[in-house]
Amino acid sequence: MSTQTGHGAVLQALALRDIRRNRVVAGFAVAVLVPAMVQWCVMAWGSDLTAASLLQLTGAVGAALLGGIVPGLLAALWATLLLNYFMVQPTGSLFIHDATTVVSLACFVVVSAAVAAVVHLSERRLAQARRARAEAAVLNRLALVVVAARDPVSSLLAQAQEVLGAEGVALFVRPAGDGPAGGDRTVVKGAWERRAGVGYAPESPEGAAVVEPVDEGTVLVLWGPALSSEQRGLLRAFTAQLVAVRDRQRLAVSLDENRALAQDNRMRTSILQAVSHDLRTPLAGIKLAASSLLQPHARFGPGQQRELLDTIEAYADQLSSMVENLLDLSRITGGAVAVVLGPARWRDVLPGALRAVPTGSVEVQDMEAVAQVVADAGLVERVIANLVENAVRHAPGARITVAARDTAEDDGSRCGELRVVDSGAVPSVALPGDLEELFIPFQRFGDAGGAGTGLGLAVARGLTEAMGGTLHAERTPGGGLTMVLRLPQAERAPDLDRPDGGDDEAGR
Structure with missing residues (x-):
């Protein structure tokens, strides 16, 4: 049933009463006129009392059908008077001398009234059924509205x-x-x-x-x-x-609030776990190395002192990276990342991004012909650093390559793409079936004993999306993992910023 049809039935049913007013008026008119017309026809045809009674009964039923029980009763009484006056001896008078005739006329009145009552009740039930059907259509429509409407x-x-x-x-x-x-x-x-x-x-x-x-x-x-x-x-x-x-x-608002609270609780628990375990490891290393150097009776040669100082520096760098990732994640979840967008070249941000990885562990392919992208230079450096450090940490001995190219999104918009590819070695941890799980904060997939808090990829994606880009993972053919970073391409400008004698970072 269409909406218009359903509403039409509803409005029509609601306009009905037990019997419509115009039908009641017509019923009274029939109750007055039809018995007189029937009696005139009976007198003209010369019919007997039995035939006349049946015809008058039919008229009373018609009045009841049209106007309800009251016009039907009126028609029965009026027909009784007409039959008595014109067809019962002595004619021309309302007096009845024959008891049998009295019983016959009384039975006629009772039967006419009973038929009129049955007809009235049937019509009333029909009107109620129409209203019930119309109301059911409305309730059905309401249920559909509640379920489907925005x-x-x-x-x-x-x-x-x-x-x-x-x-x-x-x-x-x-x-x-x-x-x-x-x-x-x-x-x-x-x-x-x-x-x-x-x-x-x-x-x-x-x-x-x-x-x-x-x-x-x-x-x-x-x-x-x-x-x-x-x-x-x-x-x-x-x-x-x-x-x-x-x-x-x-309930929906309460559910959203509860989900947000549960997410906050999970985040707090994860941060507390990271602080209590992952941050404690570099602190313990720094404490041990510093305490060793401060021992009054300890004698360390220059080489040993240098080794302890290098240990302190390495653990301090590791601690600084963890704290920065925690702060970045807090800013990302709170929507407080400050982004200053401008044109940037991949080759300009790579030196700072590769500073923390061992020399020669990453191969950078030629990027001279790659166009500029729209990015925050400081943030994109952080993103690439997280991706490269993650590859070096979790795929030791693998051949890690950084390459860039110009490409287009599915909607046709131009963008710059940078790939961090590790291949040629088995990762230290098994990759999940759904690579999107790699970007869940504090997920390290069984590498609980390694360095880091499991925030690097989550922070990298958050910073990328803050710059209007995308970051996703792909499986490297033959084994390994490829991280694909895409940022909007800047409008091409004259190549005036090409550094004289600039190197391509190859063999880093």
Whole structure:
């Protein structure tokens, strides 16, 4: 059933009463005229009393069908009087001398009244069935609206306006702490806020035709003609649906809040675990090396002192990297990453990004012909550093290559792409089936004894997305992992910034 058809049936059914007024008027007219016409025909044809009674009974049934039980009874009584006057001896008089005739006429009245009552009840049940079917169509439509509509509250109000024939429908709520206490819903000017409305919907419910309570502090307001009892029944159905929708919305908000709290709790727990374990490891190394150097009776040669100092420096760098990743993750989750975008070349940010990895562990391919990208130079350096350090740490002995090229996204927009590829060796940890799991914070996939907090890739993706780029992982053919970093391409400019004698970082 289409929406228009369903609404048409509803409006038609709600316009019906037990018997429509015009049909009642027509029924009374039939009750007066038909018995007289039947009697005239009977007298003209010369029919006997039995045939005349059957014909009059038919007329009474017709009056009951058209106008209900009252016109049917009127037709039966009027027909009895006509039969008695014109066909019962002595004719021309209402007196009856034969007892049998009295019984016959009485039976005629009873049968006519019984038939009229049955017809009336049948017509009434039919009208009730029409209303029930129409109301069922409305309730079915309401259920579909609640499930499928993007804005179920506004959709329900629009349905209520159309089905109930209102000029306007609105939902009002009482602000917290405003209005009388104790749940008093008396309409007070300025005490309500309109949350949604369709049609003629003023800012205040003052002067509305109907004010229906929805829940504590919420009312459904209609402007227009007064509602019938059937329409008020449908209005209660709309109110029940609004209650269900608002409860669902509150549950959805509560669910989102609970999820956010659970995510925050997981993040806090993970940070505490990182602080208690991963950060404690470099601190313990620094403490041990520094305590050894400060021993008053210890004698260390220059080489040993240098080794202890190098240990302190290495652990301090590791600690600094972990703290920076934790701070970056905090800024990313809080949406507080400060980004200064501008044109940048891959080759210009690579030296700083490769500073922390051993010399010769990464091969950088020629990038002279690659166009500039739109990025924050400091952030993109951090991203590449995290990717390269992750590859060196988790794929020891692998051939690690950094290459860049110009490419295009699926929508046709130009972008620059940088790939960090490790291949030729088995990673120290098995890769997950879904490579997206690599970007979940604090995930290290069994490498709990290694350095780091499992934040490098998560931070790299967050910083990349803050610059308007993308970062994803691919499996390297033949084994290994490839990280693919894409950033929007800058508009091509004259090649005036090419450094004289600039190297290509090859063999780093």
